[in-house]
Every structure is written in C-alpha cells, then in structure tokens.
Amino acid sequence: MGSxxxxxxxxxxVEELMEETGFTPAHIVRLYDRFEALxxxxxxxxxxxxxxxxxxxxxxxxxxxxxxxxxxxxxxxVDFHSFVRILAHFRPxxxxxxxxxxxxxxxxSRTSKxxxxxxxxxxxxxxxxxxxxxxxxxxxxxxxxxxEEQLESIADRTIQEADLDNDDAISxxxxxxxxxxxxxxxTYQHGPLQHSAPRIxxxxxxx
Amino acid sequence: xACRTCLWLLGTTFFTCTVRLVVEGTEVGATQGSQPExxxxxxxxxxxxGGHGSSISGIQxxxxxxxxxxxxxxxxxxxxxxxxxxxxxxxxxxxxxxxxESALLILIGWILGGIIYGADKMQTFTLTPTVxxxxxxxxxxxxxxxxxxxxxxxxxxxxxxVYAVIGxxxxxxxxxxxxxxxxLGGAMGDxxxxxxxxxxxxxxxxxxxxxxxxxxxxxxxxxxxLFIMVFGESLLNDGVTVVLFNVFDAFVSLGGAEIDAxxxxxxxxxxxxxxxxxSLVGIIFALLISLLTRCTKNIQIIEPGFIFILGYLSYLTxxxxxxSAILSIVFCGICCxxxxxxxxxxxxxxxxxYVMKVFANGSETIIFVxxxxxxxxxxxxxxxxxFILLTLxxxxxxxxxxxxxxxxxxxxxRLVPLEFIDQVVMSYGGLRGAVAxxxxxxxxxxxxxxxxxxxxxxxIVVYFTxxxxxxxxxxxxxxxxxxxxxxxxxxxxxxxxxxxxxxxLVAIEDISGQIGHNYMRDKWHNFEERWLCWFLMKPSARKxxxxxxxxxHQLNLKDAMSYVKEGERRGSLAFVRNETKAxxxxxxxxxxxxxxxxxxxxxxxxxxxxxxxSSILQDIVPSVCLVMHEQDLTMRExxxxxxxxxxxxxxxxxxxxxxxxxxxSHLETNRDENxxxxxxxxxxxxxxxxxxxxxxxxAPAKKIQTKHQKKDKxxxxxxxxxxxKSKNHPYGDKGTCSLLFTSxxxxxxxxxxxxxPSSPIxxxxxxxxxxxxxxxxxxx
Numbered sequence: 001m002g003s004x005x006x007x008x009x010x011x012x013x014v015e016e017l018m019e020e021t022g023f024t025p026a027h028i029v030r031l032y033d034r035f036e037a038l039x040x041x042x043x044x045x046x047x048x049x050x051x052x053x054x055x056x057x058x059x060x061x062x063x064x065x066x067x068x069x070x071x072x073x074x075x076x077x078v079d080f081h082s083f084v085r086i087l088a089h090f091r092p093x094x095x096x097x098x099x100x101x102x103x104x105x106x107x108x109s110r111t112s113k114x115x116x117x118x119x120x121x122x123x124x125x126x127x128x129x130x131x132x133x134x135x136x137x138x139x140x141x142x143x144x145x146x147x148e149e150q151l152e153s154i155a156d157r158t159i160q161e162a163d164l165d166n167d168d169a170i171s172x173x174x175x176x177x178x179x180x181x182x183x184x185x186x187t188y189q190h191g192p193l194q195h196s197a198p199r200i201x202x203x204x205x206x207x
Numbered sequence: 208x209a210c211r212t213c214l215w216l217l218g219t220t221f222f223t224c225t226v227r228l229v230v231e232g233t234e235v236g237a238t239q240g241s242q243p244e245x246x247x248x249x250x251x252x253x254x255x256x257g258g259h260g261s262s263i264s265g266i267q268x269x270x271x272x273x274x275x276x277x278x279x280x281x282x283x284x285x286x287x288x289x290x291x292x293x294x295x296x297x298x299x300x301x302x303x304x305x306x307x308e309s310a311l312l313i314l315i316g317w318i319l320g321g322i323i324y325g326a327d328k329m330q331t332f333t334l335t336p337t338v339x340x341x342x343x344x345x346x347x348x349x350x351x352x353x354x355x356x357x358x359x360x361x362x363x364x365x366x367x368x369v370y371a372v373i374g375x376x377x378x379x380x381x382x383x384x385x386x387x388x389x390x391l392g393g394a395m396g397d398x399x400x401x402x403x404x405x406x407x408x409x410x411x412x413x414x415x416x417x418x419x420x421x422x423x424x425x426x427x428x429x430x431x432x433l434f435i436m437v438f439g440e441s442l443l444n445d446g447v448t449v450v451l452f453n454v455f456d457a458f459v460s461l462g463g464a465e466i467d468a469x470x471x472x473x474x475x476x477x478x479x480x481x482x483x484x485x486s487l488v489g490i491i492f493a494l495l496i497s498l499l500t501r502c503t504k505n506i507q508i509i510e511p512g513f514i515f516i517l518g519y520l521s522y523l524t525x526x527x528x529x530x531s532a533i534l535s536i537v538f539c540g541i542c543c544x545x546x547x548x549x550x551x552x553x554x555x556x557x558x559x560x561y562v563m564k565v566f567a568n569g570s571e572t573i574i575f576v577x578x579x580x581x582x583x584x585x586x587x588x589x590x591x592x593x594f595i596l597l598t599l600x601x602x603x604x605x606x607x608x609x610x611x612x613x614x615x616x617x618x619x620x621r622l623v624p625l626e627f628i629d630q631v632v633m634s635y636g637g638l639r640g641a642v643a644x645x646x647x648x649x650x651x652x653x654x655x656x657x658x659x660x661x662x663x664x665x666x667i668v669v670y671f672t673x674x675x676x677x678x679x680x681x682x683x684x685x686x687x688x689x690x691x692x693x694x695x696x697x698x699x700x701x702x703x704x705x706x707x708x709x710x711x712l713v714a715i716e717d718i719s720g721q722i723g724h725n726y727m728r729d730k731w732h733n734f735e736e737r738w739l740c741w742f743l744m745k746p747s748a749r750k751x752x753x754x755x756x757x758x759x760h761q762l763n764l765k766d767a768m769s770y771v772k773e774g775e776r777r778g779s780l781a782f783v784r785n786e787t788k789a790x791x792x793x794x795x796x797x798x799x800x801x802x803x804x805x806x807x808x809x810x811x812x813x814x815x816x817x818x819x820x821s822s823i824l825q826d827i828v829p830s831v832c833l834v835m836h837e838q839d840l841t842m843r844e845x846x847x848x849x850x851x852x853x854x855x856x857x858x859x860x861x862x863x864x865x866x867x868x869x870x871x872s873h874l875e876t877n878r879d880e881n882x883x884x885x886x887x888x889x890x891x892x893x894x895x896x897x898x899x900x901x902x903x904x905x906a907p908a909k910k911i912q913t914k915h916q917k918k919d920k921x922x923x924x925x926x927x928x929x930x931x932k933s934k935n936h937p938y939g940d941k942g943t944c945s946l947l948f949t950s951x952x953x954x955x956x957x958x959x960x961x962x963x964p965s966s967p968i969x970x971x972x973x974x975x976x977x978x979x980x981x982x983x984x985x986x987x
Contacts, residue, residue: 034719056717058890059883061859062707066714090715117704117711141706143857144885150853154699162700170700 007032017081021088031087035080045077046070061140065120073125089116111176118175128169131155285332288319289573307677309422309575313670316579323580330584334577339645340532341523343570347418348533349518350567351442352540353559359435360541366617367439370633374440374609375413375447381605383409386597395593399656403459408661410451411647412602412668416640417441418571419669423638423677427684433629437636445533445642446482450474452646453481453529459654485531489538492521496539497546497743504745510555511562514547546743574641575673581644582666589660598664599671602639610634628687635680638672639665699854706858859886 007029008014018028036042038050048067057063070078070086089112121129121137134155142151162170164177273280296311297303303311324330360367383406389395390405420441424434454474461470496517503510518539525535548556581587610633618624625633647665652658859882 031719051718052894054717057714059887060710060714060717061886061889062710063714063890064893066711066718070718087715087719090712117708120707120711137707138703140889141703141710141859142853143859143882144889146853146857154853158699158703161698 011080013081017084021084022091023084023088028084031084032080035083043077045079046083047077062120062137065123065137065140068123069116069119086116089113114176115172118172121170121175128167128171129175130169131159134158134170286569286573289569289576292316292319292576293568293572304426305678305681307423307426307673309419309571310674310677312572312575313579313674316576316581317583318579319576320580320583324583330581330586332577333581333584334574334641334644334648336645336649339574339577339641339648340526343574344533344642344645345519345522345536346563346566346570347574348442348522348536349515349540350563351417351421351438352537353514353544353563355537355541355544356431356435357541357544359431360439363432363435363439366621367436367443369613369617370436370440370610371443372447374613375415375444376451377609377613378413378602378605379406379410379447379451381409381609382413382598382601383407385601385605386594389593389597394597395591398591398594398660401459403455404655404657407452407455407459407650408647408664410448410455411643412598412639412665414444414448414639414642415441415637416642418574418642419638419640419673419677420636422571422575422673423636423680427632427681429632433625433632436625437633442533442537446485446531447478448642448646449531449533450478450481453477456650481529481531482534484528485525485534486538488525488528488530489521489535489540490542492517492524492535492539493542493546494743496543497550500547500550501743501745503551504747507552507555510547510551511558514543514559515562515566546739550743550745578641578644578666578669582670587659587662589657589663591660591664594660595664595667598668602668606637607634610637628684631687632680632684635676635683638676639668640673641669644669699851702851702854702858710859 008025011017011028011032014025014028017023018025023031035046038053039046040050040053048071051057051067051070057067060066070083072082118129119125121133123133123136135151138151138155138158159168159170162174162177164174165171292312292315293308295315296308320330323332383402386395386409387402387405390398390400415437417438420437424437454477458470496513499513499517500510503513518536521539522532522536525532547559551559610630614625614630614633644662644665647658647661650658650661655661
C-alpha cells in the first residue's frame with residue numbers, strides 16, 4: 001500500500017475529493033493513473049484532444065458529446081478533480097446511507113445521473129430539450145439511411161409522448177418521468193474499481 | 208415444391224440401390240464367363256459389364272460401364288443426396304427454429320437408411336471411421352480454426368483449457384468408473400467387459416463434439432464468452448480424447464496385469480506430447496502457409512488452394528505422428544488467419560472464406576445424414592437396457608457436476624464470474640456427436656467383445672444429445688430467463704433513452720479506462736509486430752498500411768488547407784459549395800484494414816485482465832439473448848408503427864450488444880463492423896466539419912507547414928450526407944482543430960504497424976501547433 005499512499009500524497013485535496021465523491025483511496029489512485037495515462041503531455045490538465053486520443057470513443061455515436069460533458073462551458077481543460085467528479089456520477093448508489101433530506105443530493109444519486117444524461121441532450125443549457133436538440137441526438141444515433149422526414153416524425157412522436165405540459169420541449173421533470181429500466185444500470189454495479197483496484201495494487205506495477 | 212424434392216430424394220436413393228442390384232446381377236453373370244487376362248483388364252471390364260457372355264459379338268455402340276465409374280459415382284451421388292437433404296430441411300424456416308438442422312438431417316438419414324436396408328437387406332453404406340476421420344472431419348475443423356475469433360479465444364484460454372482437459376478427464380473417469388461400479392453391482396447383466404474397457408468407453412463418450420455444438424448454438428444466441436468456452440472446449444478436448452483413447456486401448460491390449468506406474472506415467476507424458484506436439488505441427492504449417500502466400504504475388508489464382516492443401520496436410524501429418532490431428536488443424540487455422548488475409552488478394556480471401564464454408568457445410572451434412580443411416584443396421588444392434596440408460600444418465604449428470612465444480616473453482620480467479628445460467632447452458636450444451644461414433648467404430652472386435660453394444664450405446668447417446676438436447680435447449684433457456692425483464696412495449700422516448708444510456712456507459716468506460724495493462728499481451732504484440740509481420744507478411748501488405756497512413760494524413764491536411772484557402776479566396780459562399788468535396792471516403796480506403804482491425808478492437812480487452820467494465824455489470828449483457836433474436840425476426844405492430852420500426856431497425860446498436868457470431872452456414876459481412884465504421888466516419892467527418900467552421904472564424908494570413916510530398920489522389924464522394932450542419936461543437940474552436948488532428952493521428956497509429964521508432968509520423972506534432980494559429984502556411 002506504500003505506492004497508494006505516495007500517489008495519494010501527490011494529489012492535492014484528496015480527502016475532500018474522496019469525501020465528496022465517495023471513492024475509496026484505491027479508486028482514486030486507479031483513476032489518477034488513468035488520468036496520467038491520458039494526459040500525455042503531463043500538463044496536469046486534460047484537453048479535448050486527449051479524450052480524442054481514445055480511439056473507441058470515436059466509435060461511439062455520442063462520444064463527442066460525452067467528451068463535451070466533461071468540460072464546463074467556457075473551460076478548455078479538465079483537471080483531475082473535475083474528472084473524478086464526473087466519473088463519480090457512475091458509482092453505485094450507496095444503499096447503506098440513509099436519505100438525509102437536509103444534505104445536498106449525493107453525487108451519484110439517480111437524479112444526478114439523470115441530470116448528467118439530460119445535459120447530453122441539452123447542449124444550449126436552457127433546461128429544456130428542444131425539438132432541434134432532440135433531432136440532433138437522433139441524427140447521431142441513427143444510421144445514415146434514415147431520411148430527414150423519418151427523423152422528424154420520430155422526433156415529433158417522441159416529444160408528443162414525453163411532453164406533458166405541451167411546450168414542445170422536454171424539461172428535466174418530464175425527462176425524469178420517462179420510466180427507465182436502465183437508469184439504475186447507470187452504475188458500475190459491482191464497482192469494477194472495487195474488483196480491480198486491489199488486483200492492480202497486488203500486482204507489481206509494470207510499465 | 209416440398210413434394211418434388213422429397214420425391215427426387217427418394218428417387219435418387221432408389222436409383223442407387225437398384226443400380227447396385229442390377230450391377231450385382233450382371234456381375235454374377237459376367238464373372239461366370241471370361242477370365243480377364245492381365246493385360247487387357249480395361250476392355251474386359253467393359254465387356255463384362257455389358258454383355259452376358261465372354262464372346263465379342265460385334266462392336267458395342269453403347270456399353271453400360273458401371274464398374275468403371277462405380278466408386279466416384281457413388282461418392283458423388285451421396286454428396287448430391289446429402290445436399291438435397293439439406294435443401295429439404297431448410298425448406299421450412301419455422302421448423303428449423305424449433306428443431307435444429309442436425310436433428311432433421313439425422314431423421315432423413317433414418318429414412319434413407321430404411322430405404323437402403325429395405326432394398327439391399329443389409330446396410331451397404333455406413334459411416335466408416337476412415338472416411339469420417341480422413342475425408343469428412345478435417346474441413347469442419349479447419350473451418351472452425353480459420354474463423355476462430357482469436358482475441359476472444361486466447362483471452363479465455365485458461366478457462367477453456369481447464370474445461371477441456373480437466374473437464375474431459377473428469378467426465379471420462381466418472382462415466383467409466385460409474386459404469387464399472389454398476390456392472391459390478393449387476394445392473395447390466397452378463398456382459399464380457401472389464402474395468403479398462405469401461406474406462407475406454409468413458410473416454411470416448413466423454414468428449415464434447417464441435418460439429419454438434421455449432422449446429423445447436425446456431426439457433427440459440429449466446430454471449431461471446433459463453434460461446435467461446437463451449438466451442439473452444441469442444442475443439443481442444445480432442446487432445447485429451449486421443450490420448451485417453453490410445454492409452455486405454457494400449458492398456459486393454461496389454462491386459463490388466465501389465466499396468467504399473469511406469470505405464471501410467473508414460474500415459475501422462477504422452478498427453479503433453481500429443482497435445483503440444485499436435486499444436487506445434489499446426490503452427491509450423493501455419494507458418495508455411497503464410498510464407499507461401501507471401502510469395503504468390505504473381506500467380507494469385509492458386510492461393511486458395513494452398514490453404515486447403517496445407518491445412519489437410521497438417522491434419523495428416525499429425526495423424527501420422529500419432530499426435531492430435533484436430534489440435535493441429537485448429538492451430539493451423541488460428542495462426543495463419545491474420546497473415547494470409549493480409550497477404551492474399553481480396554478475391555482470394557473471399558474465395559477461401561466461402562469455399563471453406565461450403566466444404567464445412569457439406570461435410571457436416573454428410574456426417575449427420577450418415578449418422579442416421581448407420582443406425583439402420585440390425586447387425587450392430589445389441590440392446591442392454593442397463594448399460595444404455597446408465598450411460599445416458601451418467602454423462603448427463605456428471606457433465607453438470609463437472610461444469611459446476613470447475614466453474615466454482617474458476618470463478619475465484621476470474622474477474623467476470625460465469626453465472627448460473629451460463630453454467631447451465633454450458634452443461635446442457637455438451638453434446639456428443641460423430642467423433643465419439645467414429646472412435647467407437649474403430650475399436651477392434653476381437654479385443655472388445657462388446658463392441659456392438661458400445662456402438663449402439665454411442666449411437667443412442669448421440670441421438671439423445673443432438674436431438675433431444677438440441678430441441679429443448681431453446682425452451683429451457685427461455686424458461687430460465689423468464690424471471691428476467693419481460694419484453695414490454697416501450698415508448699419511443701424510452702427506447703431512445705435506453706440506447707443513449709448504453710452508449711453513454713460504454714463511453715464512460717472507455718474514458719475511465721481498462722483494468723491495467725496485460726504485460727504478456729503487450730510483449731507478444733511487440734514481438735509480433737517486429738518479427739512475425741516482417742517475416743510472414745508481404746512487404747506490400749505491410750507497406751500499404753504505412754502508405755495509407757501517409758496518404759490519409761496528407762489528404763486530410765491537404766483538404767483542410769485547400770478548403771481554407773478557397774474560402775479565403777472566394778469568400779464564405781465557397782464553403783457551402785465545396786463542403787462535400789473535402790470529405791474523405793474512409794470506406795474505400797480502409798475497408799481491408801478495417802475488417803481486420805475492427806473485430807480486434809471490438810473483441811479487444813475481453814479477457815480476465817482486460818475486461819471491459821460493462822461486463823461486470825451483470826445485468827446488462829444477458830448471457831443468452833433470445834430477446835434480441837426475436838426482435839430481429841418479428842415486427843412490432845403498434846399505432847406508431849413506423850416510428851418504432853425505424854428505431855428498431857436503425858438505431859446504432861452500441862458496442863456491448865455486438866455479438867460475435869460464428870456460423871457454419873452464414874458468411875455475413877459483419878454488420879457490426881459496418882456500423883462501427885460508419886460511426887467512426889461520421890465522428891471524423893463531424894470533427895472535420897467543426898474544424899472547418901472553426902477555421903472560418905480565424906483571420907487570414909496563415910501558413911501551414913507541410914512536410915510531405917503531395918500525391919494526387921482522386922477524392923471520393925462520401926456515402927450518406929452529413930446533415931449535421933450544426934456549429935455545435937461542444938468544446939471550443941481551438942479544441943476542435945487539435946482534437947481533429949490528434950484523433951486522426953492516433954487513429955492512424957492505431958491502424959499502422961509502425962515497427963521502428965523512427966516511424967513516419969511527421970507533421971501532426973507540428974500541426975498541433977495549429978491550434979495556436981500561428982503556424983506559417985506555405986503555398987500548395
């Protein structure tokens with residue numbers, strides 16, 4: 001565990017980070033290794049092109065959007081803390097902790113996850129998914145052979161189904177109401193980091 | 208239509224039998240006549256077939272030369288009959304989705320066997336071990352090896368070996384000992400058999416059969432890991448089977464008294480020799496094939512022939528050296544895949560793939576039909592209720608116990624544990640097939656007094672597993688899965704969201720990275736790139752990868768520059784006009800490399816050390832996905848039919864839903880590859896777009912340093928239109944350009960096999976400076 005501690009000491013404010021996100025030290029170290037691996041020029045920040053280097057993301061229809069979600073508006077870089085914070089959305093929900101209404105919403109609660117997903121759709125950050133934004137998402141997730149008219153009809157019907165207050169856009173509340181079989185799956189269910197971190201640490205670190 | 212083919216089928220069989228009868232009749236008549244002189248055998252044959260006497264009465268205008276063509280004619284006729292049977296079987300698709308093809312073929316075999324027996328009063332055609340092992344089995348196994356998903360196979364190699372070696376030994380031992388115990392207890396009555404013979408029988412009946420396994424798993428879609436486990440096991444257990452069979456055969460010959468520790472140790476050593484020796488032979492032949500294809504630049508038409516001949520030779524060589532022939536041909540196929548696909552001309556590759564499927568299909572069909580025919584032979588039938596029933600019981604029960612036990616042990620070491628339903632499918636899918644029958648038919652009757660009993664039992668076991676287990680596999684799995692989410696009608700919004708979340712999860716996984724690097728894998732990769740590719744691949748195949756990189760990079764750079772310059776020269780309207788021209792058609796350029804790389808990438812990181820995090824999410828990837836299968840087949844009726852249907856058909860499926868399908872009968876271009884390719888192209892294109900629009904906003908008087916020669920390549924039109932004209936790149940302008948170029952760079956690195964540190968990767972590091980917008984631009 002010596003290497004864990006030494007790595008942890010390299011990270012500023014690491015206790016605060018762990019407190020806020022709920023990751024264990026092993027997780028943090030694991031993520032830090034990943035962060036460093038991505039940050040090829042060792043600047044301590046990640047830029048869009050570092051994400052772009054992940055080839056598999058280019059094979060993801062909404063890959064670029066997700067990259068964008070890491071960057072707050074106006075920001076050009078992501079530091080380690082923001083990186084971890086965003087990934088923390090996908091930690092398994094803590095069932096053990098009782099729900100304390102006075103505390104702020106934990107970062108990996110269902111609502112936070114949905115909010116993150118919502119941001120993917122809502123590019124202009126106005127709190128609503130307009131028809132145009134929905135069209136864009138659909139366009140990126142459907143094959144090329146789907147025509148514009150078909151696309152528009154799908155978008156129209158979708159808004160029709162989900163839009164409850166008839167403003168021709170989907171707000172976050174309406175978004176939440178769409179019953180999601182998979183929202184609960186937006187987690188690493190067994191905390192793969194929980195599995196992997198000890199394994200990584202138990203193996204001699206090879207480069 | 209069905210009637211016609213049935214009639215034709217029956218007709219051919221009748222024809223075969225009657226021809227034989229006629230021939231036999233004439234033969235008898237003819238041999239009473241002339242004695243063929245040694246020198247004139249040929250003409251006498253024709254005479255004997257034609258006339259009824261020895262005297263030549265005159266010139267025969269037409270003679271019936273049956274004996275002349277008997278052997279090849281019968282062979283060809285049987286292949287035809289097998290082919291027609293397959294057609295008959297495939298007539299009704301709903302039937303084949305309930306009953307697997309193999310079962311139906313066996314049924315047809317029974318019918319044909321009955322006809323022949325009725326005509327001949329004896330079974331003239333049976334599946335002889337020689338024909339089976341030398342002419343029918345090799346193609347099937349070569350097909351399995353050649354199309355094997357290598358990455359998946361090698362990542363799960365540990366588990367596969369455990370099941371193949373330990374599992375088969377366990378099965379053999381338990382079945383043999385169990386039967387022996389029951390025989391001692393008197394359950395089988397009075398048969399002339401001993402412990403060693405029981406063990407031998409156990410070893411040949413224990414092995415899971417690759418032919419049967421594929422046949423059944425065609426209909427039941429399982430996830431990749433499960434599939435490769437069962438499939439890999441069925442292929443690799445031959446090593447064990449051969450050894451056990453030979454060892455026990457030798458022991459039976461020696462007699463019980465001669466067995467001592469030395470012999471047993473020799474037996475264990477022979478296992479290692481046989482297994483590794485067989486694999487080594489296969490690998491040597493794979494190297495040979497790769498080298499040969501490397502040199503066939505001038506005469507590409509003969510390339511496909513080499514694969515088949517050398518594959519077959521590897522099989523025979525291993526057989527000759529009494530090593531495991533199946534292992535040899537499997538490894539030959541596995542190891543040579545990559546290199547021959549790189550070296551050979553595209554058309555040769557297609558030919559090899561297609562012909563391999565043709566042969567494999569044909570062999571499989573013939574095997575199953577003959578398995579059916581061989582049963583209709585009263586001469587081999589010995590019924591012993593105890594023996595047969597106990598065998599069935601034991602192989603079934605002990606398979607389950609073995610699999611569950613081994614999985615329990617394995618799960619302690621695996622990151623992705625195999626679930627209950629996986630284990631059930633694996634146990635239930637342990638089908639026995641023709642290999643067992645072939646082995647039992649090879650037994651010596653003098654040593655094995657009860658050979659016929661064993662043959663009958665083996666046949667019954669094969670029928671039971673193939674037919675009953677094959678038919679009930681799907682319903683069993685459905686029943687097991689019925690507790691999982693039922694397929695309810697989702698709204699459009701739900702569907703879209705579900706898919707979005709799938710993609711999102713995959714992306715987050717990719718960002719958060721894999722679980723550590725596999726040291727051995729990286730070493731192997733480096734070794735392979737440096738030495739093997741240099742040795743085994745055509746220089747042009749290697750070079751074309753570098754070439755592509757260069758061309759691509761230059762092209763895009765050139766596009767981008769010319770685009771910008773146009774715009775600057777002519778004003779902003781030019782952008783609208785020239786937009787499509789500046790896109791690069793990835794498809795045409797990279798099709799070859801894509802098809803090799805894509806499966807690698809997609810099946811990448813599947814092993815215990817390289818597990819994509821999603822597979823740890825136990826809910827998301829169902830082991831057995833009948834749901835998807837049905838979704839493929841059925842259409843949904845609902846009032847917004849069109850919208851749902853469109854979504855169903857056209858939503859990108861997302862990586863974790865890509866199933867690797869090994870199929871004996873279908874050679875489909877992998878839809879997943881196309882999809883991934885399309886997504887990749889669109890991403891690149893949209894990044895290029897954003898780059899262009901970013902460039903728009905930048906002041907003129909820029910110069911871009913170009914360090915490569917300009918080559919003139921025709922620009923291809925893109926397929927599909929990018930209607931995504933949004934300037935909505937989520938991250939800033941500067942980010943976009945650099946993102947584009949570095950992503951292109953990394954993509955190219957990923958595609959090429961740069962072996963030396965001084966790789967031809969110039970340009971991009973400097974062009975990264977573009978995002979500072981201060982790099983000087985030289986004229987074109």
